[in-house]
Amino acid sequence: MPRTLAVLPPEQGVRLITLQRPEALNALNTELLGELAAELDAAEQDAETRVVVITGSRKAFAAGADIKEMAERDLVGILNDPRLAHWQRITRFSKPLIAAINGFCLGGGCELAMHADILIAGEDARFGQPEINLGIMPGAGGTQRLLRAVGKSLAMQMVLTGEAIDARHAQRAGLVSEVTQPEFTVERAIAIARVIAQKAPLAVRLAKEALLKAEDTDLASGLRFERHAFTLLAGTRDREEGIRAFQEKRRPEFTGQ
Numbered sequence: 001m002p003r004t005l006a007v008l009p010p011e012q013g014v015r016l017i018t019l020q021r022p023e024a025l026n027a028l029n030t031e032l033l034g035e036l037a038a039e040l041d042a043a044e045q046d047a048e049t050r051v052v053v054i055t056g057s058r059k060a061f062a063a064g065a066d067i068k069e070m071a072e073r074d075l076v077g078i079l080n081d082p083r084l085a086h087w088q089r090i091t092r093f094s095k096p097l098i099a100a101i102n103g104f105c106l107g108g109g110c111e112l113a114m115h116a117d118i119l120i121a122g123e124d125a126r127f128g129q130p131e132i133n134l135g136i137m138p139g140a141g142g143t144q145r146l147l148r149a150v151g152k153s154l155a156m157q158m159v160l161t162g163e164a165i166d167a168r169h170a171q172r173a174g175l176v177s178e179v180t181q182p183e184f185t186v187e188r189a190i191a192i193a194r195v196i197a198q199k200a201p202l203a204v205r206l207a208k209e210a211l212l213k214a215e216d217t218d219l220a221s222g223l224r225f226e227r228h229a230f231t232l233l234a235g236t237r238d239r240e241e242g243i244r245a246f247q248e249k250r251r252p253e254f255t256g257q
Contacts, residue, residue, distance in 0.1 A: 062109025
């Protein structure tokens with residue numbers, strides 16, 4: 001059993017993972033990242049899990065990387081950092097991932113949140129990349145994902161000053177899709193996840209892949225990928241079921257076939 005996570009079995013297709021290092025405001029140490037990568041591996045293989053929601057506590061989604069652990073690593077330790085493999089596994093997760101964020105979402109925590117496909121934030125959430133204050137810089141995708149999410153000017157301001165922004169600013173900038181009352185953040189994320197879980201799994205997977213492709217390729221290549229994925233779905237049973245259910249005015253029953 002994981003020691004730094006609380007994991008609930010899938011319910012209505014949704015698996016909830018909660019970061020649990022309250023003594024460190026859920027700071028991301030190697031153990032936590034390793035356990036999270038393993039749990040996403042399990043969710044990837046589990047047909048009953050169609051969407052994963054990840055959250056922290058009311059006080060902090062994750063307040064950053066574990067500074068104590070970081071201080072113990074020299075140059076060679078950083079070069080051989082086992083966390084890199086865990087981050088890569090999180091990046092490769094193919095099912096929809098939703099982050100429900102309250103409180104501090106800083107440094108590595110903000111980087112983890114940006115690995116999610118949809119970010120739902122409580123009004124008390126604060127997002128930032130304060131690594132510059134320690135004489136370092138983001139190292140788990142913060143500079144790359146933040147710029148793509150909020151644009152050059154705000155990303156530069158956040159990374160170079162180390163100053164955080166609040167949830168409403170994050171929403172206006174495009175970093176999060178919705179802002180809720182803090183007590184409803186997880187509930188809202190799960191509600192969205194359940195809607196997605198009812199859709200055809202193969203269509204959801206390819207649609208996610210196509211949307212992510214748009215971030216790192218030119219338009220013509222992205223359009224080719226989209227058309228290829230669209231064509232592949234023409235051979236699925238779920239497509240037949242979806243069209244038949246629409247014609248028969250009933251709810252479709254998708255099986256992932």
